[in-house]
Structures are given as C-alpha cells and as structure tokens.
C-alpha cells in the first residue's frame with residue numbers, strides 16, 4: 001500500500017525535463033535529478049500524488065506530483081515531477097524545490113490520446129485541491145521542513 005510511507009518529504013534542485021509538460025500538456029512540471037528519485041523508498045509506488053511544495057523557501061503551495069516512467073511517452077527512466085498549483089513569473093530550473101507527498105491519487109496511465117490525458121490532469125488537480133483543504137493536510141504548510 002503506497003500510503004504507508006506518507007507523508008514523504010523530499011528536496012532537491014530542479015533540473016530540465018523534456019519540456020513536454022508546458023508545451024503539450026499545459027501543465028509545467030519541475031523535475032528532480034536522479035539522486036532524489038533513487039532515494040524514494042520502495043513503498044512509494046509509481047503514480048500520481050498530491051501534496052504541498054515550496055520553491056527556494058518561498059510560500060508553500062498545493063501541488064500534484066507524478067512518479068514513474070511516463071508510459072504515455074514510452075519513457076524508460078523513472079522521473080519525479082511536480083506541478084505546483086501556482087502561477088510563477090519564471091521557470092525554476094536550478095532552484096531548490098521542497099515537497100511533501102501527502103496522498104496517492106492513481107497509478108500512471110498510458111492514455112489513448114492527449115485529450116484524455118489533459119482531461120485526467122484536470123481531474124487530478126481538482127481532486128488534489130479539494131483534498132488539500134482538509135486540516136490534516138493544511139497543517140503541513142507550516143511544517144518546519146519548509147523553514148529549516
């Protein structure tokens with residue numbers, strides 16, 4: 001069960017992905033380098049999660065995060081990508097991203113079309129935004145992990 005290892009705290013520098021997130025999906029993602037992905041415990045299975053995140057010790061925002069091989073793109077490398085639910089002025093390559101994974105949404109899917117994928121992303125974000133209003137999750141925005 002994926003929930004056993006939650007909450008899961010991670011931090012690391014944002015590196016460049018393929019750029020498909022913003023270009024094709026309208027869902028920009030911040031990618032972690034391999035060392036951060038390798039540290040994931042076995043209990044954290046591939047899939048889509050919700051949680052909270054900050055960039056360079058800034059404000060803590062809601063986020064959705066995907067872990068896996070991105071089957072829609074026939075990926076061969078396991079990646080860990082965060083979509084912060086906030087509009088930023090600039091991209092944040094090279095900046096420090098801190099995330100807390102709080103809940104599992106679903107496994108990764110190999111969608112039949114880009115439209116299906118985009119529709120599911122909208123549903124993921126709606127589900128996450130609703131869950132993250134619960135006090136048991138809101139409290140993580142004030143966790144010392146974000147200020148240490």
Ligand SMILES: Cc1cc2nc3c(=O)[nH]c(=O)nc-3n(C[C@H](O)[C@H](O)[C@H](O)COP(=O)(O)O)c2cc1C
Nearest residue numbers: 017018019020021029064066070071072083108109
């Ligand atoms: C909320 C969310 C859900 C995702 N779900 C899937 C999925 O079900 N299947 C999949 O192949 N990739 C999924 N991804 C990963 C995307 O394929 C990946 O973020 C996108 O290709 C951008 O990658 P890039 O930053 O390397 O360009 C998801 C990403 C996010 C942020």
